[in-house]
Every structure is written in C-alpha cells, then in structure tokens.
Amino acid sequence: MKQKSLYIAIVLALHCAVAVADNSIDSTQIDEVTVNGDGNNISGLTPCATPSNCKSPLGNSSVSGNNNTITSLTNYIITGSNNDLSFSYDPSQFWNDYANSFNVYGNNNTGTGLFDLNLVGSDNKVLGQNLAVMGYSNNVSGSALQVIGSYNELDMVGMGAILGSRNTATNYAGSIMGTFNTVSGGSYALTIGSLNNITAAPINDPSAVFKFGNITIGTINTIDSDESIVLGNYNTVSDDNAIVIGNYASASNGGISIGNGSFSNSADTVSFGSATVQRTLTNVADGSSRYDAVNYGQLMNS
Incomplete structure (x- = not known):
C-alpha cells in the first residue's frame, strides 16, 4: 500500500511539474480579448492615428488555440495554433485609420504587413492587404x-x-x-x-x-x-497582339494562326496552315466590296 501511495505521489508530482505556459496579453490592446488556450502572446498597440476609429464595432477579439503570436491587430478571431500575425501600418494610407478585420482558422500560418485577412488552412505565408486565402502551404x-x-x-x-x-x-x-x-x-x-x-x-x-x-x-x-489570345495546347506565341487557335501552332509579330500546326509571323496576316500544311477555306460568300475575298466561283465567272 505504501509503495502504491508513493507511486501515485510521484505521478502527481511529475504532472504538477509540467508547466502550462501562460498567455501574455499587452495592456495596450484597444479591444477586449478573450483567450482560450495556452502560450499565446498578444501585444502591440494598433498604430492608428485615431484608435477609437480602429476599434472593432463590438470591441471584442478572440483567440482559441495555443502558441499564437498576435501583434498590433484589432477585430480578430483566431482559431488554431502556432499562428504568427502582425498588422500593416502606413500613415499615408487612409484605411489605416479605420477598423479592419482578421479571421484565421488553421495552424502554422505566418502573416506580416496585414490589413483585412480571411484565411482558412495551414502553413500559409501571407503578406498584404485585403486577402482571402483557403488552402495549405x-x-x-x-x-x-x-x-x-x-x-x-x-x-x-x-x-x-x-x-x-x-x-x-x-x-x-x-x-x-x-x-x-x-x-x-x-x-x-x-x-x-x-x-x-x-x-x-x-x-x-x-x-x-x-x-x-x-x-x-x-x-x-x-x-x-x-x-494576345491563345486557345489550345502546345502553342507558342511571341510578340504582342497575336492570336492562336489550335494545337502545336505559333504566331509572332502580331500574326493570327488558326488550326493545328498553323504558323504566322506577319502582322495583319491570318494563317490557316503552314508551308507544309495547307487548308481549304470553304463556304465563303461572294465578295461584294473592294476588300472582300473572292471565292472560286466568282473567279471562274469573271
């Protein structure tokens, strides 16, 4: 019985020896922050010219998870662990004086220079403003x-x-x-x-x-x-204002290539083939003005 009691005492002592990391919340936060978890570090006054404007409508933010680092954010909901997120501040930008929002659901995400972020996923790295990301890595x-x-x-x-x-x-x-x-x-x-x-x-x-x-x-x-416009597969286009429709075709110098294997390298030129592949253009109406094409029937009757 004494050995069993000693064993229980040792287990309890070891359990108590495992420290649970406290959460750290900077007193300069302009939002009321609710934290569920351990080892979270929330710091940094939102660098806003008019803090009352930057405060979220309800003045509430929350973190649910462990080991998150939140710096100078306001109006945020973070659900997950090991996220590291910080605010972007540029005094030349008017939006820095108004409330923004951060909604993150996932783990191991890193974000810097942020303003308005919606993120669902894990292991993402984000930088910028007005971002919506769903996925991984x-x-x-x-x-x-x-x-x-x-x-x-x-x-x-x-x-x-x-x-x-x-x-x-x-x-x-x-x-x-x-x-x-x-x-x-x-x-x-x-x-x-x-x-x-x-x-x-x-x-x-x-x-x-x-x-x-x-x-x-x-x-x-x-x-x-x-x-340029390309529709198809295995096509090659160089120079501006080219159009390719087909496969294994190419166009340059603003040319237009239509059909598989077609080639065009001159501006204002439409190619339906190449030196080795020719095609017949059928069902062409009779030309009626100076710059219309002439079909074979018109040519024979001329």
Whole structure:
C-alpha cells in the first residue's frame, strides 16, 4: 500500500511539474480579448492615428488555440495554433485609420504587413492587404487577392483570383485557374489550364500602362507577349497582339494562326496552315466590296 501511495505521489508530482505556459496579453490592446488556450502572446498597440476609429464595432477579439503570436491587430478571431500575425501600418494610407478585420482558422500560418485577412488552412505565408486565402502551404503577397488551393507561390501586385495549386505568379494582376502555371507580368489577364508558361510586361512597367494582358486557355502553351489570345495546347506565341487557335501552332509579330500546326509571323496576316500544311477555306460568300475575298466561283465567272 505504501509503495502504491508513493507511486501515485510521484505521478502527481511529475504532472504538477509540467508547466502550462501562460498567455501574455499587452495592456495596450484597444479591444477586449478573450483567450482560450495556452502560450499565446498578444501585444502591440494598433498604430492608428485615431484608435477609437480602429476599434472593432463590438470591441471584442478572440483567440482559441495555443502558441499564437498576435501583434498590433484589432477585430480578430483566431482559431488554431502556432499562428504568427502582425498588422500593416502606413500613415499615408487612409484605411489605416479605420477598423479592419482578421479571421484565421488553421495552424502554422505566418502573416506580416496585414490589413483585412480571411484565411482558412495551414502553413500559409501571407503578406498584404485585403486577402482571402483557403488552402495549405501557399506563399501569397499582394493586395485584393482571393486564393483557393495549395502550394501556390504568388507575388502579385493586386486584383487577382487564383483557383488551383502549384501556380507561380509574379508582377501579375489577373486570374489563374489550373495547376502548374508560371506567369510573370500582365494586367487584367486570364489563364485557364495547366503547365502554361506566360511572360508579359510587368504591371509596374510604365510602358505597359495601356496593355491589358493575355487570355490563355489550354495546356503547355508558351507565351512571351502582351495582349494576345491563345486557345489550345502546345502553342507558342511571341510578340504582342497575336492570336492562336489550335494545337502545336505559333504566331509572332502580331500574326493570327488558326488550326493545328498553323504558323504566322506577319502582322495583319491570318494563317490557316503552314508551308507544309495547307487548308481549304470553304463556304465563303461572294465578295461584294473592294476588300472582300473572292471565292472560286466568282473567279471562274469573271
């Protein structure tokens, strides 16, 4: 009996020896903060010119989880563990004087330079303003972005929507839907498909102010241009204002290629084939004005 009592005493002593990390809440917080968990560190006065404006309508924020580090946020709901999130403050931006919100559900997320964030997932790294992220292991930098997927690497200027995984985008403002796309540059652009490699003028390039990006739909297209349209697979486009519809086709210098294997390298030229592949254009109406095409029937009757 004495040995059993001694054993119980030792177990209780060991249990009591395991310290539970206390939560640390800075007294300068302008919100009332409710914390459920251990080891959370909440600090930093929101650097707002008018703190009363920055305070959330109800003045309440909450953290549920363990080992979260929250710095200079207001109006937040954090559910999860090991998140490290901090506020963005730029006195030149008017929005720094008004309430923002942070809703995070997940673990091991890191966020810096934040203003308005909605995040669901884990192991994400985010930087910027007005972000909505759902997924895992995304690395997102920019503003006004919506991301659904995983393992995306995005350094975008802003105004973008991403649906998919393992996409890489830099200096880009537009929409991507698919997987394994690599996009560098372009504004108001659209990419749908997989394994496309697209290079356009960076959105912050002064010479590209009036260029509105590319439209790419397909797989394994290689595009080095602005204001081009590609529909198909395995196509190649260089230079601006080109159009390709088909597969294994190419266009440059503003040319237009239509059909599989078509080739065009001259501006204001429409190609339906190549030097080795020709096609017949059928069901063409009789030309009636100076610049209309003449069909075979008209030619024979002339």
